[in-house]
Amino acid sequence: xxxxxxxxxxxxxxxxxxxxxxxxxxxxxxxxxxxxxxxxxxxxxxxxxxxxxxxxxxxxxxxxxxxxxxxxxxxxxxxxxxxxxxxxxxxxxxxxxxxxxxxxxxxxxxxxxxxxxxxxxxxxxxxxxxxxxxxxxxxxxxxxxxxxxxxxxxxxxxxxxxxxxxxxxxxxxxxxxxxxxxxxxxxxxxxxxxxxxxxxxxxxxxxxxxxxxxxxxxxxxxxxxxxxxxxxxxxxxxxxxxxxxxxxxxxxxxxxxxxxxxxxxxxxxxxxxxxxxxxxxxxxxxxxxxxxxxxxxxxxxxxxxxxxxxxxxxxxxxxxxxxxxxxxxxxxxxxxxxxxxxxxxxxxxxxxxxxx
Numbered sequence: 637x638x639x640x641x642x643x644x645x646x647x648x649x650x651x652x653x654x655x656x657x658x659x660x661x662x663x664x665x666x667x668x669x670x671x672x673x674x675x676x677x678x679x680x681x682x683x684x685x686x687x688x689x690x691x692x693x694x695x696x697x698x699x700x701x702x703x704x705x706x707x708x709x710x711x712x713x714x715x716x717x718x719x720x721x722x723x724x725x726x727x728x729x730x731x732x733x734x735x736x737x738x739x740x741x742x743x744x745x746x747x748x749x750x751x752x753x754x755x756x757x758x759x760x761x762x763x764x765x766x767x768x769x770x771x772x773x774x775x776x777x778x779x780x781x782x783x784x785x786x787x788x789x790x791x792x793x794x795x796x797x798x799x800x801x802x803x804x805x806x807x808x809x810x811x812x813x814x815x816x817x818x819x820x821x822x823x824x825x826x827x828x829x830x831x832x833x834x835x836x837x838x839x840x841x842x843x844x845x846x847x848x849x850x851x852x853x854x855x856x857x858x859x860x861x862x863x864x865x866x867x868x869x870x871x872x873x874x875x876x877x878x879x880x881x882x883x884x885x886x887x888x889x890x891x892x893x894x895x896x897x898x899x900x901x902x903x904x905x906x907x908x909x910x911x912x913x914x915x916x917x918x919x920x921x922x923x924x925x926x927x928x929x930x931x932x933x934x935x936x937x938x939x940x941x942x943x944x945x946x947x948x949x950x951x952x953x954x955x956x957x958x959x960x961x962x963x964x965x966x967x968x969x970x971x972x973x974x975x976x977x978x979x980x981x982x983x984x985x986x987x988x989x990x991x992x
Contacts, residue, residue: 638825639991640780642906644927645787648913648942648982653757654729654789657699663752664691667725670732674856679863683724690718701919704878719873720862724855726788726835730755731854733845755844760795763985768799775800776825779991782902783828784927786914788835788876794843796822805841810834818877818895829899831923833877838868879920896923903932908988910939916951928956930974937975941986945978952976 647656655663668687674680697703700722707717734752769776785792790806797809800822804812815821820828837858846854862869882893892900903909916924940948952958958974979986 638779639908640782640906641908641910641988641991642782642784642902643985644909644911644914645783645785645792646912646914647787648915649759649785649985650757650787650789650791651751651913651982652753652759653755653791654726654787655752660700661691661695663729664694664725667728670728670852671855674852674859677860679859680856682863683721683859686718686721690721693718699917701878701917705880705919708878708880708884716870716873719876720869723835723837723869723873723876724858727837727840727858728855730790730835730843731846731851733847733851735845756794757791759983759985760791761798763987764795764799766987767991775823780825780905781827782899782906783826784831784899784902785829786831786920788830788832790835790843793820793828793834796826796828806843807836807838807840810836816894819898827898827902829895829902831896831899831920832879832882833875836875837872879923883922892923892926896926900926900932903927906936908937908939908990909933910941910986910988911948912941912985913982914942915944915948916955921955925956928952928958930957933958933974935973937977937988939977939979939986939988941979941982943980943982945980949976949978 647654668684668691671680671684671687693703694700697706704718729752732755734754767777767779767781769778783792793810794806797804797806801809801812810820813820813822818830818833820830822828839858858869861867882896916928938952940952942948958976
């Protein structure tokens, strides 16, 4: 019987493609500058105003998640007000060509793209390639693999597409393999669950750098569509679900949505859990506690891959009841306990040697 592994990805897993909490305002500023450079019309003026309102709110909060959580609890405001801006921004990050995009100096308050290397984080392709059996013209993994991600971006699903249907558009690929909301089943041995929802847009063909003038034309069309009867951005932005929104849609507090239950099942069935770039923020705690607990992780090996792996281990021990009495030392054999290993080198995603 094949072994089973589950990867749990956080924002750090898309570090070379998408922004982190600490540099989101700077990166979003680049998007604002891009929008300001679009041809002037009434649609652009309205969109720019919404971008500015969103930016002015987010820069005063710890993260955009915190801002949206506040809107969620205010009866007179709706998270939908700014979700379409967030979706447009994510599309921008996946499509711009950073080699041709202007980098501004300190006087313009925009430094650069920081750690961004391209439209996709190259570590995802490398992970998929490393997990595949060496069989020509075949897509089969060395073990059963579940991918759980808190990220909205399309890094992971695009890398999977690159090995299954590279000639399809990304929207067609999503439509084909999304079995139910946020739950993708590609083959019997591979599944993907977007815990928070995901980016999509009907006109999205592929992810990759688009020449500057073409990108401007593309976004002008997106913005015009948003202020027409179609409102595709607003419709598709409903796929971006924060964890608290997901829970509020269930009939009872103790119930979990289908895709969250599938994620819990994946953790329970797995021999190994690899947590990459995820710090377990408090606003996701209700769902995280369903996934990560001493019952689900009993007799399993948990790898934490993050530059701050020591801090994350402390959170798991203290806040998720994975105390020292349940955590065996790195060189011991796990029997009834939970073995935690820390990996601080993040140049590539970790694949346990036991899978080979």
